[in-house]
Amino acid sequence: MDAKETEAMLRGQVAIWQNLFGFADSMALKCAVELGIADIIHSHGRPITLDQIPASINGSSSPDISSLARIMRLLVRRDIFAAHQPSDSGDTLYELTHSSRWLVKESEYNLAPMVTMENHPDLLAPWHYFGQCIKDGGMPFKKAHGMEVWEMASKNPQFNTLFNDAMACTNKIILQAIVAAYQDGFRSIGSLVDVGGGIGEAVAQIVKANPNIRGINFDLPHVVATAPAYPGVEHINGSMFESIPAADAVFMKWVLHDWGDEDCVKILKNCRKAIPEKLGKLIIIESVLQQEGNGLFDDIAYIFDLLMFAHATELEWKNLLAASGFPRYNIIKIPTIPSIIEAFPK
Template identity: 35%
Template sequence: MEPNSGQAASESFRAQALIYKHALNYGTSFCLSFAIQLGIPDVIHRHAQPMTLPELVSALQLSPEKTIPLRRVMALLVHSGFFSVNFNKEQKEEYSLTPSSRLLLRGELSSLSPFVQVLVHPVLSNPWRFLGDWFRGCKEQTVFETAHGVGLWDYGGKDPGFNGLFNEGMASDSRMMRLVVGDCKEIFEGVNSLVDVGGGTGNVAKIILQAFPHIKCTVFDLPHVVSGQPEDTNLSYVGGDLFESIPPADAILFKHVMHNWSDEECLKILKKCRESIAKKKDAGKVIIIDMVVDMQGDDADITETKLLFDILMMVLTTGRERNEREWEKMFLEAGFTSYKITPIFGLRSIIEAFP
């Protein structure tokens, strides 16, 4: 036997396990989607105490013969952190919610279920299968276009059903701002008017207005997105093209928008922002809520999620996630003199750019 052959074999088998784990990670995604479809988090929540497997099967109105298959799915979701399990005196499993599954409860303002469901929807998940074709020479700008023949934004304009699902998914992500917007008084201090660019159905603007009711908010998005949205005293909707012009305001907000576009496109957008800010008498600013890669203090899960979002942007759009150096370069090229980054939204940060 060769020296250290046992150690080499052990390392190879660990490497094998790592490869298989990541090759099968889509299984976790679809099991999570399945749990949302069945309403497993909601059933456990309504039960108001840890729930045994037979109780869960009964409440979900599943056939008793699905008990063992459901246990297997729950085992994976428990291991992944979406549920917890303990054993009662009869040594039967009892399932409880975790902080992650509490964010999947239907009807809750902070529910992320729509966001999960849109990410695993075939329209967004199928393009990943075309990644190799796109790299090998497809002329389309994005992998999404290679898969569907049109870009993501055009697809949404032509498919009202998917467009509705997509907007609800983005809105569910935006509603997480309720958890922290009250702590952002310094960010919105002195702001009397704000344009939320790419603001969709206005969820972020509505959250800001609840905390700062004096601000006049305008949601600016594609015409088919804002069409028919109900307006209010300090909330209005404007359809248009952010590459052509952006309505003037004290602050121009981009929440999870800039990462959709290439550096060249972001530079054009930022220059349009400076034009809009210049129309106001007092100096304004741009507020960007987005990811900053390589932030100090990020743990492994946060870093991996940011890197996955970076690839997601490559698949769906011409955009990317950026590190601080890359953000700074764009701001300076667009004519901004300074910026400030405040990591406050978990995965995301607030970035302020000043003219």
């Protein structure tokens, strides 16, 4: 091999090693969240030494400082935390970065619950079944646990809390981006039904920012039964496979990726029936994979595609919408993982 080929092969080897040990970043991040390191630094209001961290860790009787130093060393290299040597050559000081500020649990917007959930053994187990699913079909979570994630959540209160906390933290972040980016789109709507809206947090936030909208939260009876009252929001129970309450627009956030194409067409056709012929519209919040995308969240969208085990490129969305009576659509990129897919019956 010539020098150029040798260099390329060496870089290829490095890429394999980096991907092979990709889990190390995730595990170090999980450790930081479990120990509350971002919260500890934040509570001091200034950079602190390594020795100051264990003193604030709950239940820490004999902390291993050398192990903590190794975790922090990697997280500093990944820019999760920052470290600097003071001018008086004292102990290294650690501080928050723009990344670790997203791990401070008392912040209104934080991703700590998502880090905890996605690194839980029950959520990691399905990733080991990808090869089997490709060979035999089926869904990884069910192969790993013998049940769907929703069933596990209904049977296991601890898992349910873990799951709900993670969904709540991501919902806040995503909805903030949606409400800010889609102001003009919401302004023209008199009524909005959130299909699969859970306990109604999403539609409530949209209505709060857009008082012109009459909100409808639509989900299964046992879900709606626990929904609190929100100003301007009506809770209606039912099945999206049977019918959807009438409204000017239908809103669906991370619903369709749970279903195959045939079921998606059934849901979307019911959405089509629920909205007016001329001025109605469908607002879908889902990841849209961009083959040549180089935006901030485009690479993460591919990881989420595996996470959801969904395979929806823009072309597939176009075909799915057309088959359901929505020949016209726009894709609006927003500063978060999913995009807004705005579809129209005419």
